[in-house]
Amino acid sequence: MPLVATRHLFVDAYGVAWIANTTTKVIEVVLDQAAFGLSAAQIHAEHPHLSLAQVHAALSYYYDHKSELDDDIAHRQQEAEQLRSQTTGQLTRAQLEQRQQRSKASSG
Numbered sequence: 001m002p003l004v005a006t007r008h009l010f011v012d013a014y015g016v017a018w019i020a021n022t023t024t025k026v027i028e029v030v031l032d033q034a035a036f037g038l039s040a041a042q043i044h045a046e047h048p049h050l051s052l053a054q055v056h057a058a059l060s061y062y063y064d065h066k067s068e069l070d071d072d073i074a075h076r077q078q079e080a081e082q083l084r085s086q087t088t089g090q091l092t093r094a095q096l097e098q099r100q101q102r103s104k105a106s107s108g
Contacts, residue, residue: 008057017061019054027069029058034073 009026011017017026024047032043040059044052062069091099 006057008051008054009061017058017065019050019058022049022054024050026058026061027072029055030062030069031073033059 008020009017010020029043032038040052040055043055044050
């Protein structure tokens with residue numbers, strides 16, 4: 001199916017779909033819906049710089065290209081897991097906060 005640009009979306013030279021006149025990728029809107037179960041109206045409320053029409057256009061693009069974008073999401077998750085597994089000695093948020101508090105206490 002040939003890709004037609006709309007006033008709400010465009011696809012860059014790398015094949016990445018973007019919401020027009022923003023720095024927001026279509027996949028970011030899709031992940032908000034998938035990860036948090038947000039409706040289009042809730043996504044719009046979370047991202048007030050996007051119009052409701054832009055959110056609907058992004059979701060429509062997703063459903064028209066679902067298998068391609070789902071594959072991209074799965075690939076990104078695999079890459080993240082691989083990087084996570086290769087990284088050792090990472091501190092948890094709680095450990096970082098404890099270090100920060102100790103540093104403040106010793107300098108003040």
